[in-house]
Amino acid sequence: xxxxxxxxxxxxxxxxxxxxxxxxxxxxxxxxxxxxxxxxxxxxxxxxxxxxxxxxxxxxxxxxxxxxxxxxxxxxxxxxxxxxxxxxxxxxxxxxxxxxxxxxxxxxxxxxxxxxxxxxxxxxxxxxxxxxxxxxxxxxxxxxxxxxxxxxxxxxxxxxxxxxxxxxxxxxxxxxxxxxxxxxxxxxxxxxxxxxxxxxxxxxxxxxxxxxxxxxxxxxxxxxxxxxxxxxxxxxxx
Amino acid sequence: xxxxxxxxxxxxxxxxxxxxxxxxxxxxxxxxxxxxxxxxxxxxxxxxxxxxxxxxxxxxxxxxxxxxxxxxxxxxxxxxxxxxxxxxxxxxxxxxxxxxxxxxxxxxxxxxxxxxxxxxxxxxxxxxxxxxxxxxxxxxxxxxxxxxxxxxxxxxxxxxxxxxxxxxxxxxxxxxxxxxxxxxxxxxxxxxxxxxxxxxxxxxxxxxxxxxxxxxxxxxxxxxxxxxxxxxxxxxxxxxxxxxxxxxxxxxxxxxxxxxxxxxxxxxxxxxxxxxxxxxxxxxxxxxxxxxxxxxxxxxxxxxxxxxxxxxxxxxxxxxxxxxxxxxxxxxxxxxxxxxxxxxxxxxxxxxxxxxxxxxxxxxxxxxxxxxxxxxxxxxxxxxxxxxxxxxxxxxxxxxxxxxxxxxxxxxxxxxxxxxxxxxxxxxxxxxxxxxxxxxxxxxx
Numbered sequence: 206x207x208x209x210x211x212x213x214x215x216x217x218x219x220x221x222x223x224x225x226x227x228x229x230x231x232x233x234x235x236x237x238x239x240x241x242x243x244x245x246x247x248x249x250x251x252x253x254x255x256x257x258x259x260x261x262x263x264x265x266x267x268x269x270x271x272x273x274x275x276x277x278x279x280x281x282x283x284x285x286x287x288x289x290x291x292x293x294x295x296x297x298x299x300x301x302x303x304x305x306x307x308x309x310x311x312x313x314x315x316x317x318x319x320x321x322x323x324x325x326x327x328x329x330x331x332x333x334x335x336x337x338x339x340x341x342x343x344x345x346x347x348x349x350x351x352x353x354x355x356x357x358x359x360x361x362x363x364x365x366x367x368x369x370x371x372x373x374x375x376x377x378x379x380x381x382x383x384x385x386x387x388x389x390x391x392x393x394x395x396x397x398x399x400x401x402x403x404x405x406x407x408x409x410x411x412x413x414x415x416x417x418x419x420x421x422x423x424x425x426x427x428x429x430x431x432x433x434x435x436x437x438x439x440x441x442x443x
Numbered sequence: 444x445x446x447x448x449x450x451x452x453x454x455x456x457x458x459x460x461x462x463x464x465x466x467x468x469x470x471x472x473x474x475x476x477x478x479x480x481x482x483x484x485x486x487x488x489x490x491x492x493x494x495x496x497x498x499x500x501x502x503x504x505x506x507x508x509x510x511x512x513x514x515x516x517x518x519x520x521x522x523x524x525x526x527x528x529x530x531x532x533x534x535x536x537x538x539x540x541x542x543x544x545x546x547x548x549x550x551x552x553x554x555x556x557x558x559x560x561x562x563x564x565x566x567x568x569x570x571x572x573x574x575x576x577x578x579x580x581x582x583x584x585x586x587x588x589x590x591x592x593x594x595x596x597x598x599x600x601x602x603x604x605x606x607x608x609x610x611x612x613x614x615x616x617x618x619x620x621x622x623x624x625x626x627x628x629x630x631x632x633x634x635x636x637x638x639x640x641x642x643x644x645x646x647x648x649x650x651x652x653x654x655x656x657x658x659x660x661x662x663x664x665x666x667x668x669x670x671x672x673x674x675x676x677x678x679x680x681x682x683x684x685x686x687x688x689x690x691x692x693x694x695x696x697x698x699x700x701x702x703x704x705x706x707x708x709x710x711x712x713x714x715x716x717x718x719x720x721x722x723x724x725x726x727x728x729x730x731x732x733x734x735x736x737x738x739x740x741x742x743x744x745x746x747x748x749x750x751x752x753x754x755x756x757x758x759x760x761x762x763x764x765x766x767x768x769x770x771x772x773x774x775x776x777x778x779x780x781x782x783x784x785x786x787x788x789x790x791x792x793x794x795x796x797x798x799x800x801x802x803x804x805x806x807x808x809x810x811x812x813x814x815x816x817x818x819x820x821x822x823x824x825x826x827x828x829x830x831x832x833x834x835x836x837x838x839x840x841x842x843x844x845x846x847x848x849x850x851x852x853x854x855x856x857x858x859x860x861x862x863x864x865x866x867x868x869x870x871x872x873x874x875x876x877x878x879x880x881x882x883x884x885x886x887x888x
Contacts (some may be wrong), residue, residue: 208661211668218676222702226680229698233626233691241622241690258558258617261551262495269689270766271625272560275477275492277844278766299484305845306481310491329621335696339687339763339838373843381843424768 240333253325256318268329270337276309277373281341283330285370285419288323289408294415295319301415305384362434365427369419377438385416388426390440400432445796447520449527452534454797456513457790459541460506461873464783467502468869470495472862479855490552497551497563503778504561505544509537510786511640514647515583515600517793522597522650523590532582539575543568559624562614563633569615576608595664596646596653599671603642610634622690629685636781637678637706637748644785645671645713648737651792652717655733657725666716673709677702684756688765696758703756707749714741729801732808736756736788743780747823751776763838768851769830776823784816787872794876802882807875815868822861829854 237243257263262270268279282291294301296319298309314322337341366377374385391400405428407414419428445451476482477492516533520526521845526535547564550556556563564572583604587597614631649667651695683699718741721734728734751773755764764770796801828853837847 206663206665208668209667215668215672215675218672219679222676223681225698226682229680229683229694230626231696233686234623236692237620237622237626237690240692241620243620246620254619254621254624255617258556259554261491261493261497261554261556261558261563263558263560264496264563265491267766269621270627271628271689272766273493273496274766274768274771275496307845307848308482308484308487310488310493313486332622332690334688334690335693337762337765340841340843345841353819359617367841370841370843372624380842380846382843382849384845402705 215252242328242331245328245331247324247328249321249324253321253323256314256322258316259318260312260388268334269320269334273367276307278338278341279326279329280332280334280338281330283323283326285341287422288327290415290417291323291326292319295322302384303383360430360434362430362432364433365423365431369423369431374416388435390438392436392439395436397429397432397436400435401428404428404431447526450517450520450793451797452527452530453513453517453793455534456509456516456537457794457797458877459537460509460513460786461480461790461876463502463506463509463544465869465873467499467506468862468866470499470502471600472859472866474499475855475859475862479852479859488705494551496560498548498558500561501544501547501551501563505540506807507640507782507786510541510789511643511647512536512579514786514789514793515604516818517789517797518599518600518650519583519586521654522594523587523592525586525590525592528582528585528589532578536575536578536582539571539578543571543575557617559614559628562628568616572611573608573615576611580604580608593662593879596650597668599642600646603639603646605887606633606642607639610639625689626686626691629682633682633685634679636709636777637681638675640782641674641678641709642671644782645674647789648713648740648785651733651788652737654721655726655728655737655792656720656723658720658723663720666712670709670712672717673705673712677705677709680707681756682763687730687758687761699756700758704753706756707745707753710741710749714745717741730791730795730803730805732812733788733792735809735812736784736791739812740780740784740788743776743784743816745780747773747776747778747780751823751827761832764830767830767833767838768826769834771824772823772830775819775826779816779823780820787812790876795879800879800881803879804882807871811868811872811875813868814871815865818861818864818868822858823862825854825857829858843854 213291257268262268262279265273265276266279269273270278270280286294290301294309295312295314297311299311302309339345366372371377372381374382376383376387377389395403402410403414403416404423405420406418407416408418423431450711473495474492477495516527543564547568550565550568551563555565557565583601587593589603610631611716613627618627645667649663652658653663679702680698681702683695684703686695695791717738721728754760754767755773791808795801816840832851832854833847836850
């Protein structure tokens with residue numbers, strides 16, 4: 206290869222790539238308004254983004270998959286956890302995550318700041334990320350539930366338990382988080398009806414409960430299936 | 444031993460760079476402890492993981508940049524056959540940058556932050572960085588233009604430095620739209636490490652290889668052209684591999700996927716190039732550690748950035764591994780291979796010359812290299828295993844974030860073990876470089 210050819214490779218390679226990249230950047234700007242629902246990007250959402258940056262949330266949590274890998278991704282946190290849990294955990298992480306082996310700093314946010322953060326997460330929740338992240342993808346979750354139930358050993362209730370991220374907080378047969386009660390023998394402590402009440406609206410039983418209410422996101426039949434499954438957890442090994 | 448008096452200004456850059464490197468690694472160990480053990484809430488409230496991570500990553504950027512800048516000041520007098528335009532300005536620039544660094548670290552502790560990973564430093568400090576960058580470009584530019592002795596190496600270096608400074612500007616504003624924010628965040632981070640930094644380090648490495656091997660300039664520069672051409676061809680449009688899931692159009696999966704799959708090519712060429720130049724050497728290599736580091740950097744660069752990057756950025760895999768410990772594994776191996784080892788190559792080439800040593804004792808440096816390089820490889824693998832566990836449990840089985848993290852604890856403890864050994868290797872290197880001893884057996888001619 207001659208020196209001139211080498212220089213030509215350099216010029217052609219750099220220019221072609223840069224032109225393609227800049228052209229697609231221009232087109233991305235055109236399309237991103239729709240993909241991110243920019244019409245709903247209100248002053249409150251923007252104020253929420255400022256709060257998100259002010260407390261450096263992003264150096265522990267990823268959002269859109271970017272940032273620190275120390276804590277759960279926040280892209281779909283609004284859908285996964287619901288507004289009530291988001292408010293609770295930001296206001297009193299020391300209490301909500303008291304049993305968790307990983308801690309979140311207690312930053313003493315003003316009520317107004319928490320409101321704006323919730324606005325921000327609600328807006329982020331609807332960004333079209335091509336169905337990322339997989340763990341929060343509704344279509345993948347239903348496919349995965351169908352796959353699980355096609356196995357003979359798994360009940361509908363067990364599939365619902367997994368698909369609704371109960372393992373995030375609860376431990377069952379040694380698997381799962383520790384911020385909620387261990388459920389290995391929950392059937393000895395609570396009846397089916399009591400479990401239904403907890404799942405549907407825990408705060409009605411005790412306003413201090415940190416668990417989100419599921420009566421809005423799950424049907425009555427689903428909550429019953431889940432409660433039946435849990436009432437059968439009586440401490441024995443499966 | 445240095446031909447030009449103004450080359451000496453590189454030395455304080457190297458010393459500060461090394462000390463910040465040590466501090467960066469110490470904080471890395473602290474981060475690993477955060478992962479593997481439960482810390483008391485009171486401690487987390489005052490020194491959270493987020494702050495420690497901001498320390499770790501900002502120190503990384505600062506020590507690497509100070510190393511590149513010192514390397515540039517050491518190299519351009521020799522390349523242009525002239526003194527640096529103003530060594531005093533170079534010192535002012537160093538004080539500004541290190542001052543910014545110290546202010547930023549203290550600021551992070553007090554919550555003074557822009558809150559964007561790696562670009563945490565607040566707007567006011569951004570302005571100081573821009574001022575320092577302008578001083579640097581002015582000083583280097585004046586030296587090059589005054590000498591009018593242009594070479595491909597000089598052009599590549601200066602082009603890379605200008606690109607580096609211009610891209611930094613895209614990271615300064617507050618963006619309203621989170622997706623646009625991350626879109627331009629990658630103009631700084633990706634186009635730095637897979638663009639501007641490759642130009643700067645490609646030029647410095649080409650120059651060092653030419654110096655230690657005595658291979659003809661025209662040959663070195665020809666291959667430098669091909670290398671940086673391929674780096675920029677694959678790297679610029681390859682930015683798309685960060686745009687898969689952030690709210691950008693779907694064509695980025697195709698564009699990013701194809702261009703980033705080609706990204707190992709220039710690195711492979713660089714490895715081959717390095718080997719060929721070393722084999723075809725005309726001069727006797729006096730300090731073998733320099734080419735051990737040069738070859739080590741090239742191979743490590745290929746594994747960490749090339750192979751790991753290739754696998755991690757295939758869209759079908761990245762859907763599951765994006766933003767997991769797999770990313771951490773790739774980040775550590777790639778940064779250590781491509782940039783940390785390259786800076787160490789520069790330090791081991793330049794510092795002996797600045798101290799007037801023709802040959803120096805190689806024992807400590809060899810230990811330092813092998814201990815740090817092998818422990819970092821193991822650490823990268825441990826992060827990788829943790830990442831695969833996370834990908835499977837959290838993203839495929841859907842067990843939830845903390846449930847997956849609980850199963851990864853063991854591997855974070857392995858990371859701490861590797862980190863302690865790595866830290867020891869780095870301390871050896873820092874100590875050795877600051878106290879180089881002449882090789883007594885051979886009397887230099």
